[in-house]
Amino acid sequence: MADSLLICVSAAQVSAAQWRSGRFANCTVFENDENGLNAFQGYLQQTQQMPVKMIVDAVEEDYRFESLPHSFGSDRAEMLTRKLKQHYRNTPYFSARPQGRDTGKRRDDRYLFCALTNPELVTSWLLAVQERGLPVVGIYLLPTVSAGLLDKFSLKPTNLLLVSLHNTGMRLTYFRDQKLRISRLARTESRGAGVTKTYAEEISNTRLYLHALRVMTLDEQLSILIVDRDDSLAELVQTIVRDSPNIDCRRISRQQISTGLGITIPALESSNDALSLHLLGLRAPDNNLAPASVTAGFRQLQLRRGIYKFSGVIALAIAVWCGVHAYEIVDTRLEIDNAKRQTVELQAQYLAATREFPAAPTSAENLERTVEISKKIGGTTRSPELMMELVGESLEQNPAIFMSAFGWKYDRTEISVDGAASKMTASAPATGMPSPQGGADIRKQSALIEGEVRPFRGDYRAAIDSIKTFADTLAKRPEVAEVKVAKLPLDINPTLSLSGNTTENRDQIGKAEFKLVIILKPPL
Amino acid sequence: MNADDLKALRIPIFILAVIITIGAVAIFYLNQSLGALRRDFAQQTNLLREARTRLQRSGDEKQVIVRQLPAYRNLERIGFVGEEQRLNWVEGLRLSNQQSQLFGITYQIGAQQPYPYAAELNPGQLTINHSLMKMNFNLLHEGDLMRLLTTLGKQGAGFFAVNHCQIDRTGSANINPGSAVRYQPNLRGECDLSWITVRAPLSTGATEQKP
Numbered sequence: 001m002a003d004s005l006l007i008c009v010s011a012a013q014v015s016a017a018q019w020r021s022g023r024f025a026n027c028t029v030f031e032n033d034e035n036g037l038n039a040f041q042g043y044l045q046q047t048q049q050m051p052v053k054m055i056v057d058a059v060e061e062d063y064r065f066e067s068l069p070h071s072f073g074s075d076r077a078e079m080l081t082r083k084l085k086q087h088y089r090n091t092p093y094f095s096a097r098p099q100g101r102d103t104g105k106r107r108d109d110r111y112l113f114c115a116l117t118n119p120e121l122v123t124s125w126l127l128a129v130q131e132r133g134l135p136v137v138g139i140y141l142l143p144t145v146s147a148g149l150l151d152k153f154s155l156k157p158t159n160l161l162l163v164s165l166h167n168t169g170m171r172l173t174y175f176r177d178q179k180l181r182i183s184r185l186a187r188t189e190s191r192g193a194g195v196t197k198t199y200a201e202e203i204s205n206t207r208l209y210l211h212a213l214r215v216m217t218l219d220e221q222l223s224i225l226i227v228d229r230d231d232s233l234a235e236l237v238q239t240i241v242r243d244s245p246n247i248d249c250r251r252i253s254r255q256q257i258s259t260g261l262g263i264t265i266p267a268l269e270s271s272n273d274a275l276s277l278h279l280l281g282l283r284a285p286d287n288n289l290a291p292a293s294v295t296a297g298f299r300q301l302q303l304r305r306g307i308y309k310f311s312g313v314i315a316l317a318i319a320v321w322c323g324v325h326a327y328e329i330v331d332t333r334l335e336i337d338n339a340k341r342q343t344v345e346l347q348a349q350y351l352a353a354t355r356e357f358p359a360a361p362t363s364a365e366n367l368e369r370t371v372e373i374s375k376k377i378g379g380t381t382r383s384p385e386l387m388m389e390l391v392g393e394s395l396e397q398n399p400a401i402f403m404s405a406f407g408w409k410y411d412r413t414e415i416s417v418d419g420a421a422s423k424m425t426a427s428a429p430a431t432g433m434p435s436p437q438g439g440a441d442i443r444k445q446s447a448l449i450e451g452e453v454r455p456f457r458g459d460y461r462a463a464i465d466s467i468k469t470f471a472d473t474l475a476k477r478p479e480v481a482e483v484k485v486a487k488l489p490l491d492i493n494p495t496l497s498l499s500g501n502t503t504e505n506r507d508q509i510g511k512a513e514f515k516l517v518i519i520l521k522p523p524l
Numbered sequence: 525m526n527a528d529d530l531k532a533l534r535i536p537i538f539i540l541a542v543i544i545t546i547g548a549v550a551i552f553y554l555n556q557s558l559g560a561l562r563r564d565f566a567q568q569t570n571l572l573r574e575a576r577t578r579l580q581r582s583g584d585e586k587q588v589i590v591r592q593l594p595a596y597r598n599l600e601r602i603g604f605v606g607e608e609q610r611l612n613w614v615e616g617l618r619l620s621n622q623q624s625q626l627f628g629i630t631y632q633i634g635a636q637q638p639y640p641y642a643a644e645l646n647p648g649q650l651t652i653n654h655s656l657m658k659m660n661f662n663l664l665h666e667g668d669l670m671r672l673l674t675t676l677g678k679q680g681a682g683f684f685a686v687n688h689c690q691i692d693r694t695g696s697a698n699i700n701p702g703s704a705v706r707y708q709p710n711l712r713g714e715c716d717l718s719w720i721t722v723r724a725p726l727s728t729g730a731t732e733q734k735p
Contacts, residue, residue, distance in 0.1 A: 300532040307536035311543050318547035325554040332561040339568040346575035353582040357589055361596070362724040364588040366650060370722055371595045373645045373652065374604055374683065377720060380641075381685040385670050392666075406666070407690045415688075443641070 003050050005134065006280050008142070008273035009122050010057040012167040014040060015273035018047070019281035024263050027271035037124055044132040051298055052134045053280050054126070056289075057142040057166055057273070060118030062088070063182045065215075067108040070101065080111070088115040093122070093139055093289035099179050112180060114141055116289055126294065135297035138288035140280065142166075143173040143183035148279040149227065150178050152260055153252065157223035159216050163203060163236075164227040167272050170199060172206045174215065180287075181215055200239045223248040229257055229268055229275050380443070384408035387447045387520065390477055398470040400453050407448040414446040414519055417486045444481070445520040453489065453512035460490040463512035471516055479520050487515035604683040605722050608636060608655060613719055616681025617659070624672045627662040627709050634658075639720055649725045654718040657684075662709030666691060669713055688716040 006024075008015045014036060017027040028043055030036035064087060071079055080096045088094040094115035102108045116122070122139065129136060146162055149155070155178075162173040166185070173183040186202045189195055203224065210216050224240060224247055226233050231254050240249045258265050263278045271277075288295075360367060387408050395401055409415040453463040467488065475483040489512035578585075596605065603609035610633060621629045639652040663669060673686060692712050 296528065300529055303529065303533055304536045307533060307540055311536065311540040314540070314547065315543045318543070318550060322547075322550050322554055325551075325558055329554065329558055329561060332558065332565050336561065336565050336568050339565070339572045343568065343572045343575045346572070346579050350575065350579045350582055353579065354585075357586050358593060360589045360593055361600070364585040364592070365648065366724045367592040367596045368588050369646075369648050369650055370599060370605055370724065371592050373647060373650065373722060374595075374599050376645050377683065377685065380644075383670065383673055383686050384689045388666060388670070405690070405692045407688075409688045410685075411687060 004137065004281065005047060005050050005052045006055075006277040007052060007125065007129070008055040008057060008271075008277050008280075009125050010166065010168050010273070011059070011121065013271075013273075014125055015271040015277060016040065016043060017267075017271075017274065017277050017281075018050070024267050024274070024278045024281055026267050027274050027277065029271050037128065040125065041128050041132075044128060044134065047132075047134075049134065051137045051301065052129050053137045053284055054122065054129075054139045054290075055142050055145055055273070055276055055280055056093075056116050056122055056139060057168060057171070057185070057276070058116060058118060058121050059168065059185045059187070060116065060121065061141050061143075061183070061185075062113075062115045062117050063143075063180075064113040065099070065110065065181055066113060067102050067110050070107060070109050076109075083111075084113065084115075087113055088117070091115055091117055091119045092291045092294075093119055095287045095289050097287050112287070114144070114287055114289070116141065130294075130297070133297075135301045136290060136294050137298045138284060138295060139290040140285055140287060141183070141289065142171065142276050143180055144285040144287040145276050145280045146171075146173055146227075147175065147178075147180050147285060148283050149225070149252075150175065152279075152282075153225075155223075155225060157221075157248065159220055159222045161203065161206065161222060161224045162227065163199075163224060163233075164229070164275075165233070165272075170202055172202065174206070174210055176215065182210070182213065184209070196233075196235045196239055199233070199236050200243060203240060204244075221246065221248065224250070226251040227257070227275070228252060229254055229272075382410045382445055384445075384447075386479065387445055387518065390474065390479060390518070391447065391449060394470060394473045394477075397473050398466065400455075400466045401451055401470045402454045403449055403451040405448075405450040407450075408445065409447070410443055410445050412443050414444070415448045415517065417448060417515060417517065442522040444522045447518045448486070449516045449518065451514060451516075453514070456489075456510075456512040460512065463489050467512075467514045467516075474516070474518055480518060481521040482517075482519040484517040484519075485514065486517050487513065489513060599683075599722075602680045602682060604720065605724070607723075608653075608719065608721050609682055610655075612681040613657070616676055616679035619679055620672055620675040621661075623675050624668060626668060626672060629672075630660040632658045633719075636721075639718070647722075651723045651725075652720065653723070654685075654720045656687075657717045657719060659713075659715045659717065661713045662694070663691065663711040663713050664709060666711065668711075669715075672713075673715070683720045684717045685720060686715060686717055690714045 003021070004019045006017050006019055009032070011032060013032055014030045015027045016030070018025045030040045030043070066083070068079060068083070084094050084096055094113065096111050096113050099110040099112050102110060116139070126136070126139075143162075146164070149162065150160070158177060160175040160178075162171075162175065164171050164173075169185050169187040171183065171185050174181050184206065186206075188198050188202060207218065207222060211218050216222070226237060226249065228234065228251050233251060237249050237251045240247055252260070254265060254268065257263065257275060258268060261275075261278055261282070263274070267278070268274050292299075357364075362370075384406075388406070391403070391406065395403060407415055453466045456463055467485065471483045471485055474480055599605045603612055613633070614631070617629055617631060634656040636653045636655045639654040642652040645652065661672070669689060669691060676684070690713070694709055694712050
């Protein structure tokens with residue numbers, strides 16, 4: 001319930017009161033004439049900026065209860081706008097509120113259309129408010145505001161007639177199922193001997209009126225609530241009960257109003273409109289008659305407030321985030337300083353401990369690692385000795401083989417057949433173990449043996465058999481991983497051409513030369 | 525929302541924009557600062573852990589120095605640790621040729637390079653280099669090759685590994701009875717050696733500064 005300026009405009013007078021911190025202040029009353037308007041403008045000048053809620057209590061009002069086909073969204077808005085314009089061409093102050101749905105098969109939507117049919121009644125007062133720059137929340141008909149009483153006093157009869165006295169006369173507002181259906185303002189005298197009888201007649205007439213409008217039948221039970229803000233209608237209750245025993249009539253006294261609504265008696269007595277203004281301050285009804293052009297200022301005010309609130313939330317969130325992180329930064333700096341201090345202390349202790357160490361050219365770790373590396377290198381170095389022994393022993397078992405060249409290599413790649421660095425791409429392994437998978441990174445010993453078969457008399461089959469026997473001899477050694485025949489005396493590859501002669505002349509026979517590649521198992 | 529609404533909301537929107545901008549800058553700055561500090565803290569924590577571990581192991585370290593120093597000094601002496609001792613290599617080669625009674629060795633030493641198998645040795649802070657030496661020589665028979673390599677190893681001129689050797693027949697194996705030379709080479713040999721050296725980083729601790 002934000003602070004607001006509450007204004008009630010009627011044909012006789014205009015009442016204004018401020019609603020501050022959920023409390024209703026006394027009303028200031030202005031006559032509805034030129035002087036009153038001037039005084040009202042002066043009053044507004046002394047009022048600080050706050051939203052304005054306005055009630056209109058006038059005879060020139062209209063209520064229509066209609067059922068329309070069920071719709072929603074833009075169709076519904078369009079239909080309601082069309083209906084409102086159709087009903088109320090001469091006033092901008094109208095509204096339509098849904099009142100539930102019919103119980104029939106079509107289940108149409110029920111609406112209450114209401115309007116202020118004499119806009120001039122509020123024009124000058126509204127203009128004064130707008131000239132002052134006060135945002136207008138809304139303009140409401142007095143009966144819509146009175147509906148707040150039902151909630152406050154927990155009144156739930158099916159048919160309820162709310163009766164109250166105002167400057168302009170007697171207000172009779174009918175609610176069905178706690179929903180406003182119709183209201184009428186009867187111009188009655190408020191003083192005189194027969195006033196109670198007049199009031200009773202108006203109530204009776206209203207009942208007939210409701211019957212004529214087919215809103216309720218005369219057979220239905222009607223509850224009457226008399227809002228007696230000045231305790232002047234006690235006699236009316238007795239009259240109604242006496243004349244119409246089937247009517248449930250109840251009166252709310254001044255004290256009950258004060259207690260039930262939380263308004264002080266002086267405030268309640270400050271104006272005839274004080275009760276309505278207080279109800280408006282408590283809760284503004286949904287039936288706002290003001291067009292968007294009138295409430296634009298309030299809409300902007302709400303947007304401004306929304307943005308300010310959002311800005312505040314953002315600023316608060318940022319401040320909290322920054323605060324937490326700033327604390328974390330300070331904490332981390334302290335931890336870093338602490339770690340540095342501890343590191344320096346430990347280093348000092350370590351330096352003190354190292355003074356007891358024997359003199360060394362480098363750190364203990366480097367000393368140990370250097371010695372380890374020397375052992376590792378010593379353990380991984382190889383010489384051609386083993387390979388030479390293997391070949392020598394195999395040659396002794398194969399006297400027909402004459403070796404002309406011996407090459408040895410210890411590397412990740414095998415020895416090249418051509419003597420180059422590239423890996424051998426010679427023929428497939430003649431015999432021996434297959435190549436170990438994934439062994440490219442492991443250093444291994446390999447040797448290339450170039451030689452010839454002696455004596456050679458042109459019998460290539462015998463020469464090749466001798467070479468293969470020699471290769472098999474080598475491959476059978478447990479140290480050997482693989483033996484490859486890189487070259488044979490006669491290349492029998494079907495993809496290549498082959499030429500020669502079968503003469504037995506030694507000069508023309510040529511040599512039975514071959515090349516073998518021997519690879520030892522990697523750990524060797 | 526129309527133009528009038530926007531006009532009326534200029535100031536709050538501006539304030540909101542300012543708050544968001546300032547907030548974004550503050551968040552970015554603090555985030556960067558905190559990130560840098562966290563990295564510093566992690567680094568400092570590592571240093572602290574290392575210092576603590578080092579202190580805890582100082583007793584072991586002393587034992588390691590006592591245990592390994594003689595072997596290290598020996599490696600220094602034979603030229604495995606420190607600068608290359610090429611003069612020693614050449615001298616060792618000359619003596620090996622004499623002692624193996626070979627016919628002379630032609631050698632060629634290349635520029636020092638990082639040892640290609642260093643990663644297998646887990647060198648840590650140590651730098652392992654090697655210099656490739658190509659040797660060409662003549663042999664009387666195959667056994668001379670191993671005698672040469674063994675003799676060279678015994679010279680203590682340095683730490684070397686044999687990478688490749690090649691022996692070919694020279695084709696001039698016929699001994700001339702009337703020649704004044706007692707022996708003539710039958711084979712031509714060729715070997716590639718890696719002379720390996722290790723270098724420790726410059727000393728920083730009190731241990732190394734002690735006399």
